[in-house]
Amino acid sequence: MQLRLACDRLMQAQGHAEPTGRAKITDGYNLPAHYVLHTVGPIVRDTEPTPRQEQELANCYRACLALADAHDLQSIAFCCIFTGEFGFPQRRAAEIAVSTVRAYLETTVAIGINSVIFNVFKDDDLSIYRNLLS
Known part of the structure; x- marks a missing residue:
């Protein structure tokens, strides 16, 4: 609930919906994490993503990484940001996730991030990520 x-407090203070590709941070409260990063990805329904939607998804990862760095x-x-219910293939x-994270880690100076975990829920996602990361 916290x-x-x-x-809700973040959104009320902001006064408008969070734009696609941006990120916010909150405490983790009762979760097994100190913080939670929140991002809004593109919704892709019954079609292939457009180049703009692909860029917006990459921006989600970059925004979260930058926010993690800033903290x-x-x-x-x-x-798996905005797959499943939100339709991104x-x-x-x-x-996009793997290439964006790799590029960020390779090009960003003086970052404190030393561990990136791709948390998957489905066996097919596990297979996809294993293939991309091997």
Whole structure:
């Protein structure tokens, strides 16, 4: 409940919906994490993602990584952002996630992040990420 209330306070203070590709941070409250990063990805329904939607998804990962860096976090875990219910194709989303995270870690100076976890829920996502990360 605390996390939900914190999100509500953030949005009330902001006064508008969070734009696609941006991120916010809250305390983790009763979760097994100190913080939770929240992001809004593109909704892709019954079609292939457009180049703009692919860029917006990459922006979600970059925004979360930058926010983690700004808060001196050493580790970050990502779920499969906006796949499933929101329709972004799993394989393409994973390709964007892995390439965006790799590029960020390779090009960003003086970052504190030393561990990135891709947290998957489905066996097919696990297979996709294993293939991309091997």
